Amino acid sequence: MDNRIYDRPAVSVIIPMSDNARNMKKLLSVVKRIDPHTEVIVVCNGVSSQEAILSDEWGTQVISTSLEADSHEARAIGSAHARGDVVLFIDEHLAMPLLYLKKYVTLVKKGSDVVLTTYSDHWVSKRGKHSARSAYCLLNYLLGQKRMGSASFENIPFALSRNALEAIGSMTLCKPAVALVQASVSGLKMTSIAPFAATKQPTGTRDIVPKDIRTIYWEHAKAIQLLTGGTKLRRAEQDGQRHRDLVHSSDVLHLRSVIHLESRVKEGGGWGGKRKAKYARSHKKTQRRAH
Amino acid sequence: MANAKRNMRDPTKKRREEHINGKEKCQNVNRLSVILSVHYEQTIKKVLKQIEKLRPMEIVLVVDGCPDQSAKKILTHSSCPLTALVYPFPLGDDVWRAIGAKEATGDVWLFLDADHVVAANDMQSFVRSCYRGADIALRKSMTTLRQASMEPDTILLAKTFLNNLVSRHELGTSSMYDLPFAMTRQAASVIGVQHLVVPAVAHAIALHNQLRVVPSHSIASAKLTRKRVPQRKNKPSVKQTILGDHLEAMDYVMSLK
Numbered sequence: 001m002d003n004r005i006y007d008r009p010a011v012s013v014i015i016p017m018s019d020n021a022r023n024m025k026k027l028l029s030v031v032k033r034i035d036p037h038t039e040v041i042v043v044c045n046g047v048s049s050q051e052a053i054l055s056d057e058w059g060t061q062v063i064s065t066s067l068e069a070d071s072h073e074a075r076a077i078g079s080a081h082a083r084g085d086v087v088l089f090i091d092e093h094l095a096m097p098l099l100y101l102k103k104y105v106t107l108v109k110k111g112s113d114v115v116l117t118t119y120s121d122h123w124v125s126k127r128g129k130h131s132a133r134s135a136y137c138l139l140n141y142l143l144g145q146k147r148m149g150s151a152s153f154e155n156i157p158f159a160l161s162r163n164a165l166e167a168i169g170s171m172t173l174c175k176p177a178v179a180l181v182q183a184s185v186s187g188l189k190m191t192s193i194a195p196f197a198a199t200k201q202p203t204g205t206r207d208i209v210p211k212d213i214r215t216i217y218w219e220h221a222k223a224i225q226l227l228t229g230g231t232k233l234r235r236a237e238q239d240g241q242r243h244r245d246l247v248h249s250s251d252v253l254h255l256r257s258v259i260h261l262e263s264r265v266k267e268g269g270g271w272g273g274k275r276k277a278k279y280a281r282s283h284k285k286t287q288r289r290a291h
Numbered sequence: 292m293a294n295a296k297r298n299m300r301d302p303t304k305k306r307r308e309e310h311i312n313g314k315e316k317c318q319n320v321n322r323l324s325v326i327l328s329v330h331y332e333q334t335i336k337k338v339l340k341q342i343e344k345l346r347p348m349e350i351v352l353v354v355d356g357c358p359d360q361s362a363k364k365i366l367t368h369s370s371c372p373l374t375a376l377v378y379p380f381p382l383g384d385d386v387w388r389a390i391g392a393k394e395a396t397g398d399v400w401l402f403l404d405a406d407h408v409v410a411a412n413d414m415q416s417f418v419r420s421c422y423r424g425a426d427i428a429l430r431k432s433m434t435t436l437r438q439a440s441m442e443p444d445t446i447l448l449a450k451t452f453l454n455n456l457v458s459r460h461e462l463g464t465s466s467m468y469d470l471p472f473a474m475t476r477q478a479a480s481v482i483g484v485q486h487l488v489v490p491a492v493a494h495a496i497a498l499h500n501q502l503r504v505v506p507s508h509s510i511a512s513a514k515l516t517r518k519r520v521p522q523r524k525n526k527p528s529v530k531q532t533i534l535g536d537h538l539e540a541m542d543y544v545m546s547l548k
Contacts, residue, residue, distance in 0.1 A: 134455060218456070221456055221544070224538065247390065247393075256379075262372055
């Protein structure tokens with residue numbers, strides 16, 4: 001209960017959690033050590049049976065959502081309740097040393113508004129495997145944030161300053177791609193961190209289903225559309241100086257000269273050249289007759 | 292009629308060339324149209340020489356905004372039926388594809404870049420996969436985005452993004468942008484010839500209509516770059532255009548669902 005005393009906690013940590021999370025206690029003990037004044041907000045899908053333990057033993061704020069909420073929605077809901085100067089978003093499956101989490105917080109304290117993690121494909125490094133990396137990269141490139149690489153709000157953890165949270169809007173966080181566009185457009189200072197290299201993928205069943213990659217691409221395409229405002233009106237220089245009318249309508253004068261050449265057979269030379277020449281000559285004759 | 296006669300002439304030639312077998316050449320004579328544009332005259336002779344090895348039914352040349360001598364050069368050179376469409380003004384990027392395609396009469400169309408010399412064998416492998424049932428045979432992508440050390444190119448990203456957006460991630464960075472590629476006439480009629488102007492949109496339409504788009508053959512990029520003439524491709528505006536095309540294609544895909 002101690003952290004409720006402070007009017008504004010330094011750090012808010014938001015954790016979407018499923019009912020049967022196992023390493024919750026371990027995670028909470030790590031999170032609590034990030035800063036002496038840490039506020040922890042746990043967002044549960046449905047009513048959690050562990051709510052009492054969470055709030056009494058650990059002093060966390062527990063928020064229940066509807067069962068269908070995915071982890072992004074859960075984070076968005078949690079962020080609306082966050083009061084800290086730094087808001088850190090993590091995942092119940094997170095297995096990261098304390099120091100690493102502290103890095104996010106210190107970066108925000110040093111003046112960054114948005115600290116994102118770049119995409120890691122440690123486990124999907126095989127070629128041809130479906131990966132969302134190109135979506136993240138392309139969006140960053142289009143935003144003119146080339147140095148952000150494959151960083152995205154889709155990757156956990158990420159941290160926001162209070163400023164950034166207000167600029168982006170907590171509900172926009174439901175759509176990570178849109179949130180990124182919003183962050184970039186509002187001119188927030190963004191930093192990226194390489195992901196923590198976990199030696200193995202956390203085993204055990206994942207309760208929060210990883211997002212379908214198709215949806216990720218879909219959302220990114222939507223965000224790009226939002227950014228460009230549709231490309232229906234392209235100026236000539238952006239369109240490669242194309243004369244599209246020549247192709248699209250049939251009654252336009254092309255002002256071209258058309259030259260048609262019939263086949264011409266080389267005579268002589270090489271193996272069997274004579275016979276070929278002979279054949280060609282007879283071929284020409286038949287053509288003439290035909291005319 | 293004329294086709295049949297040319298067919299008869301074929302058997303004498305097939306023995307000399309081993310790489311492209313006679314049966315394929317026979318098919319080429321009846322079915323293949325080669326479509327290419329000419330911007331620079333340096334390489335055109337070499338390219339035409341390679342095309343002649345295929346014995347296509349016809350060659351459709353789109354010449355735009357190019358000095359007159361090059362047109363003359365071409366016309367004295369060919370030994371296949373050739374149609375040259377000479378425009379006195381530049382048409383703009385990739386417009387030649389649609390204009391050439393409108394004139395093509397074959398079943399299978401091979402699109403070529405006259406600035407790059409591609410060996411006849413390589414050309415044939417695209418055409419071959421079209422004969423064997425593919426609708427569009429693209430160049431296999433050589434570069435992978437996976438290499439973390441390499442800074443991925445924005446255009447490569449855009450190409451991958453588009454393929455992923457229509458759930459065809461196995462195509463990688465292959466796109467109808469990369470010449471050469473081959474397509475069948477049916478595929479073109481599904482896509483709509485006029486859409487070939489914007490290759491990214493054509494690509495998106497093809498994938499959306501479940502055409503059999505296959506990455507069939509890879510040409511080592513070294514082979515292509517060695518012969519590359521310093522040219523317009525390096526201009527940043529072309530990159531902008533390609534990126535814009537992909538955004539247009541994205542719009543198309545999004546408007547469907």
